[in-house]
Amino acid sequence: MQLPETLTPWRAWLDWFDPELAVIVGGLLLRLHPLLGAFRLRAHDGRAEPEGVDDLRRRGNYDRLLLSEWALADAAPEEFDRRAAGGEHLFLNPKLVAREVDALTVAVFDCGPSQLGAMRLVHAAMWILLAQRAQAAKARFAWGVAHKPGELHAADSPEQLRRLFASRTFEPDCAAGDAQAAAAALPPRERLEREWVSALDRADPSPGERWSIGLHTPGYGLGHRVDVLRAGADELSVTIASRQARRETRLRLPAPDWSALLLQGQFDRTQQVSVQARTQGSGVLSLRHPPLISFEARHIAVAWAKESAANVYPVPRPSQDKIKLSVPKTTRWSKSKTLRAATLNGRHFAGLVVLPGHVEFWQMSVLLRAPRQKDDRVESPTAEGRWWPSVLLDGSGQAQRLFVLAPDGRLLAWTRGPGHRGRRSDLAVPQKIGRYPIEFCTVAEHVHALAQSSPGEVFYLRHSDGYLELQAIGFGGDRPIERVAVQGAVNAAFVNARTYGNHWAGGFCVERSVGGHGGERSSVWRVFVRPLRRDQSDAPQASEYEAVLPSDWKVVGLGSEQQGEQYLIALRPDRRTLMRVGAKHRSTLYQASAPIVQVAVAAGTDLIALIDQQGRLVVVHERNPRVLVLEGANHAG
Known part of the structure; x- marks a missing residue:
């Protein structure tokens, strides 16, 4: 997963998440990290002990005088005395090392009803920030929940972070068992905080840095305090305070769908x-x-x-x-x-087999076999050839119609059944097979896209004479849907549409290549958006937009939101990242x-x-x- 350099310190934790979620969590980390302040936890007990030799010095205890100096005292006592008077003796200077102890940071999270929902996103970000900070200082990080004083958990896996999300409680205040706190008639949250202070003081080792997150208690009983409050419909107010400093910020909430995934623990x-x-x-x-x-x-x-x-x-x-x-x-x-073409009709796989003298409709119950037509120009496929796009429609009265889109832009159709009402000018001479004839026709030319829009109809997109035409066809003739002016050559196109009675919704798109500086090329995709009920004033209206992509990106289709918004589905140059490219934003669908x-x-x-x-x-x-x-x-x- 590719991450900005600014998120490198937390990469080990962000790798737990999908790329889209990692970007959201990373944004929270970058906003909250400057508010933490300096790391003051020491991983030493303060006592220094000698370990080896650091260097040689002119001053020191004569217990550490060099042996060569003592040899001079025996061989030339006067010179020894002179060097002593002149401060010329050399002493070993020991290297003093402070012995490390088990340094510990502890965070206590309020998982009660006042911190449910979006506030838990800040909890998760603080969990990661404190874990990374402790790791960088060769210390340990442990965490607990406010309503279970003294119970600590490790922070070394995504399962532990999910455990934090799962620790929520709907009890307004959990009873504390500390008798002295209860006797002092303290509010429940302050009693819980006192219990935690007492438990951590008794712990071995006792944590040197302590955080309370979401408790909203007065003072600094645990040392550092993080208060998280709603500041609006899509904002949170975060305050990080200690006895030395107080810092505040506001965080904009991510989209509800992504927030829900995080809160549900669906990281991957x-x-x-x-x-x-x-x-x-x-x-x-x-x-x-x-x-x-x-x-x-x-x-x-x-x-x-x-x-x-x-x-x-x-x-x-x-x-x-x-x-x-x-x-x-x-x-x-x-x-x-x-197979020259293949299609999936429900759960039934079927295909078109082209032989020298006839075509065979394999696995089709009504279309069976027909002689080749002079104008079908459907060559016999090779083993290496790709299947041509096709759609098989089932009509009433055991009628079937197969549409096949040839690479040269011709939309071909074979039809058989009693209910067919084809345009006679487009039909070849019927071939009698059984009771009903199989009729072949070339529906249209210059076709770039084909898609089924309903059980009995397909949409196809053709470009001719400077116009882009969206047409519908079933067992009868063509039905014009929309016509827009598009100048220049069209390289590729996609249709994403469904019909609902007399209405249709969805969109379509076309690609045009444009040159760039230095010989570089990019592709311009023009996307046409047609929401359902767009004729009503309070419904989303028809629109269009252009998306410019580098030439090494590969657009593979057109997708849609539930609100009707259309976006391109594209592969990045690494061919590992499936992207969603909309009018105003881009996001990762799958890595x-x-x-x-x-x-x-x-x-x-x-x-x-x-x-x-x-x-x-x-x-x-x-x-x-x-x-x-x-x-x-x-x-x-």
Whole structure:
């Protein structure tokens, strides 16, 4: 994980967190660290003892006179006396060393109702700051909670920090057992503080530096006091005080979603689940083809490497507390057949096989087999070729329509069924197979993106004559959705949209390359945002923005927030970091341990599937902190 140099002292602790959370915690550390003041804890008991020789001096005790000087006294007494009178004798000067003792810093945290919620973020930051400060001084750091006087815990693992978050109590004040404090009729918090002072005084070793965090007691019974209070809807007021100094600041709270992850102890969002991928064959996932995601985002298909097979994984709901992952279904096809296009219709994996004289619709219940058309220009694939993007629609009356996007920008369609109402001018001569014909047509040219928008319709994006056209098509003719002017060449595009009755919501984006100084190039992405109910005055309105990215960044799709905001999903040049690039901010979605090779973004959902160089399938939900890493049976990593 890459961190700014200013956060280097706390790297060992920040490595416990996901990159996004580490940035948030690091910001709190940088704001609070200057308020701590000088570290006054001594790791010595004050007694110095000689250990070896430091140097030679002209003055000293004659017990430490050099032996050569004593030899001179025997050989030349007069010279010895002269050197003594002139202060010329040489003495050994011992090196004095203060013996180290078990230095200890203790922090006591109030986990009661007055410190619940966002105030606990300051507790976590102080926990890390004090732990690092003690470690740098070769001292120990221990912590406890106010309502359990004398009970100390180590601070050497993320589990201990989670234990701090889990120690919250909803009791307004926990009863203290100190009889003298109770007899003095002190408030409950002051009684708790006195109990802690008494317990720490009796401890061996007794801590030299003591902190109370969140107790809000008068005076400085524990030495240092940290008061945390609400200063507004999204701000905290923090005061760090001792007998020598008092410092104050205000902290702006992070986004609620990220704060909730920290308070719940979800530091590392990655959850690894190993599954048995097959019973026979290699089961090694292919790095050539991107994953296929079903329209409902409930299944993911991934091809096998060097074999005519694919795994179809059921995707568990990200909200489940415990992940129960079923063994993936393995689908095989003949080794003599090479898929030109592949699609995932629900949990059913299907594909288009192109042979010299005909095309075969493998695993499709209605579309079966049809002779080649002169104008289809669908060449037979090679074993190394990537699958073309495709969508299979199921219509009423056992109708099916397969859309395939060719690399040259042609959108092709094969249709069969009683309910088809194709435009006759676009249809080739029907081929009679069984009761109904299979009809082929070229739907459009100059198409850059294809995505399913509903169970019976797809959206496609084409660029022609200086205009970007978003079209919808199902079992009938084209339906225009939107048309915007975009000048210049379009290199790539993505569609992220869903239809809801007569309305649609989502967005689309296009890339244009621009030159830079010194021959450097960057890409400009123009993103069009279309929220649902945008025709209503109180709803988010249609908008657009441009994002400029370096040429070595790779945009892999378009994602969306629940409020309708659209953002680019991109890979950084290291190919290990999956980024979210919005109109005003950028953030990390996922930090991989191995380079990412293939990525698929599900249109209209928050699901992203990727394959890393180790051959693992990783499932990321943009709006959920949980990340699943699915390892095949023969995973070597």
